[in-house]
Amino acid sequence: MGPATRDAALVLWGVFFAVALVDIVMSASRNREVTVIFPPEVFVGETSDIELELLRMKPGLRGRLKWPEGLSGQADFAFSEAPEGHAVAYVPCRAIRRGTWVFEHLWLMWPSRFGLFEFMPKIDLQLEARVIPNIRLVQSGQVTTKVMSTLYGVKENRAIGDGSEFHQLQDFVPGMDVKAIDWKRSARRRSLVVKELRAERNHHVIIALDNGYLMREEIAGLPKIDHAITAALATAWAAAIGGDLVGYFAYDVQPTAFFAPSPGRAAFTHLRSQTADLSYVSRETNHTLAMAGLNARTPKRSLIIIFTDFIDTTSAELLIENIGILSKRHLVIFVTMRDPSLEKMIDAAPADLDGVAELVSAGQALGERRLVLEKLARLGVTIVDAKPGTVTGQLISTYLDIKARELI
Numbered sequence: 443m444g445p446a447t448r449d450a451a452l453v454l455w456g457v458f459f460a461v462a463l464v465d466i467v468m469s470a471s472r473n474r475e476v477t478v479i480f481p482p483e484v485f486v487g488e489t490s491d492i493e494l495e496l497l498r499m500k501p502g503l504r505g506r507l508k509w510p511e512g513l514s515g516q517a518d519f520a521f522s523e524a525p526e527g528h529a530v531a532y533v534p535c536r537a538i539r540r541g542t543w544v545f546e547h548l549w550l551m552w553p554s555r556f557g558l559f560e561f562m563p564k565i566d567l568q569l570e571a572r573v574i575p576n577i578r579l580v581q582s583g584q585v586t587t588k589v590m591s592t593l594y595g596v597k598e599n600r601a602i603g604d605g606s607e608f609h610q611l612q613d614f615v616p617g618m619d620v621k622a623i624d625w626k627r628s629a630r631r632r633s634l635v636v637k638e639l640r641a642e643r644n645h646h647v648i649i650a651l652d653n654g655y656l657m658r659e660e661i662a663g664l665p666k667i668d669h670a671i672t673a674a675l676a677t678a679w680a681a682a683i684g685g686d687l688v689g690y691f692a693y694d695v696q697p698t699a700f701f702a703p704s705p706g707r708a709a710f711t712h713l714r715s716q717t718a719d720l721s722y723v724s725r726e727t728n729h730t731l732a733m734a735g736l737n738a739r740t741p742k743r744s745l746i747i748i749f750t751d752f753i754d755t756t757s758a759e760l761l762i763e764n765i766g767i768l769s770k771r772h773l774v775i776f777v778t779m780r781d782p783s784l785e786k787m788i789d790a791a792p793a794d795l796d797g798v799a800e801l802v803s804a805g806q807a808l809g810e811r812r813l814v815l816e817k818l819a820r821l822g823v824t825i826v827d828a829k830p831g832t833v834t835g836q837l838i839s840t841y842l843d844i845k846a847r848e849l850i
Contacts, residue, residue, distance in 0.1 A: 462558055469500075469554035469561065469759050471650055476548060478569050484537045484577040492533040492569075494548070496521065499529035506549040512539030512573050537573040538664060540671075540718060545569040550824045575717050576672045591681040592842045610636045615818045645850045646703040646742055647841075649674045649713065650691040652750035653698065653720060654727030658673060659751070661781050662830040667780055670749035671717045673834040677747060678713050681839050682706020683846060689740075690716055693732035695725040700739060733764035740772065745850050747775045747837070754807070758814045766821045773850055775840060776818050777826045784808065 471713050479493040494505065494514075503521040514536045521529040548567045579585050614623060614634035623634040642803050651674060659666040676759050678688045687703035699716055703709070727750070736746070751844065752758040763809065768774055784804050792798045824844070828836045 445681075457641040460782060461556065465556040465558050467556045468608050469552070469559070473477075473671070476565055476567070478567065478571060480535075480571060480635075483534070483572050483574050485578055485760065486537045486540050486573050486577050487664050487672070488578070489534050489536045492535050494521075494533065495524070496529040496530045496550075497527075499523045499527055500552040503529055503550065504553045505531055505546055506551065507533065508547065510545065512537065512541050512545035513571060514538050514542045514754060519797065523813075535571070537571075539722070540573050540575065540668065542570060542572045542721070575668070575675055575714060577679075577714065578673050579672075579676045585676050585679050586683055588838060589680045589842065593684055593845070608640050614639055614676060622720065632779075645686045645845075646740065646744035647678070647686050648689045648691055648703065648736070648740060648744050648746045649678055650693070650732075650736060650746055651717070651720070652694070652727050652729075652732075653660060653692055653723055654694045654750070655724045656727065656751045656753065657749075658722055658724065661779060664830070665722065666779055666830075667720070667722070667749075669833065670777070671720070673777065673837050674747070674749060674836045675710070675714060675717065677837050677841055678710050680707065680721065680841060684709050684842075686845075688713065689744075691732075691736050691739075692716070693727065693735075694723050695728050696731055697735045700736075702739075703744070712748070713788045729761045729764050733768050737768050742773050743850065745841070746772045746774065747777060747841075749777045751778055752811075752814060754810045755813055762814065762817050762821070765818060769822050773824070773844065774836070775824045775826060775844075776815075778815075779835065780827060782829055 474843060475497065477495040479495075481490055484490050494680045496503075499521065504518060506518050507515070509515055509517070515534055517529050519533050521531045524530040545567050548565045549562055550565065551560060551562045556567060598736075611624065611627065612635065614628075617633065618636055622638075624635055624637045644803075651667070651670060657670065658665050660666075661669070681688050683706070686706060689703035690696065690699065690701050690708050690709070690710035692699040699720075700717075701712060704712070729750075740746070748765065748841050750761070752761055765774060765776065787800060787804045787806065790797075790801075792801050815827055819825055823842060825835050826833065826840055
């Protein structure tokens, strides 16, 4: 259209580039130092906040994190303005796998002042988060309170005279059992005295963890092995308070770890360290090799708590056979966890033919599961079949009941 129009277009482009340059200068930020506050250790299954703070707040400032495998949370989040013009963000972080995980980078995003550009610098973060087994019940004192009140509180008075370990001598008063009189000591003292007995202590308690691929299945948001470790640590602490010796055994295709029973408090520390390093594997469990090895390593009668799982009656045949051999010498607690989603499927009315098929399959799975547990119960095995949230409490109650009845 002629040289005049071309010159006018060049002027417009010049104005645009000038505005863009001003927009970049006004919106860019050289201050990219990020202060990160995060606990050095997080319990698996729990949620903690990652606190991120910048020295200067930008309008519309957002952040983005690439979550490692063992942690989960929202990828994008917004910053809010804190006192003194700082920018702060609290990002909920849920621990879903044990191990050490690293946030390598943080991306910051904000629009320019005139909205022509969006800045997205990448900041080297290298934030390390260590996810460890959950011992919240031990730290809170709930396990200690339950065990102490059961073994050394009011209930112990009912067990006096029913145990096998000598506790103390006491003067005979009318109403006491005549069979409890110690005639030799009564003759020496020339007055009747009775022996008070209590439940025997220093039993061997073995925690056996199946770490095969079936224990990697997720229920209630966590793998079964992590629910098992939580219950195992709480039970180990209960055994420590109860005066017993605690050992540890882990296996998958072959035995992977074993340490002999030792005093409970020292064993708890060792057990916590071992379970924190227990990896997630995809190998099938060899119950025959594992149970035979465990039986050979525990010559003394012990309480063996086995955390494992099975699919159906066919795959559980070898499991039943080997646990039956183990139960001839030892007292065995078989711990398995129910799937709440499967039970919920049974309770819901099907809406179509696919729902009917799912209902029938779920019913068959639960029926076969019940058959396996009944076979184990007939072999004298104590069964703890509970949902993930209740398995710890039921297992500790079972342990205390066995201890009070002196079945070991």
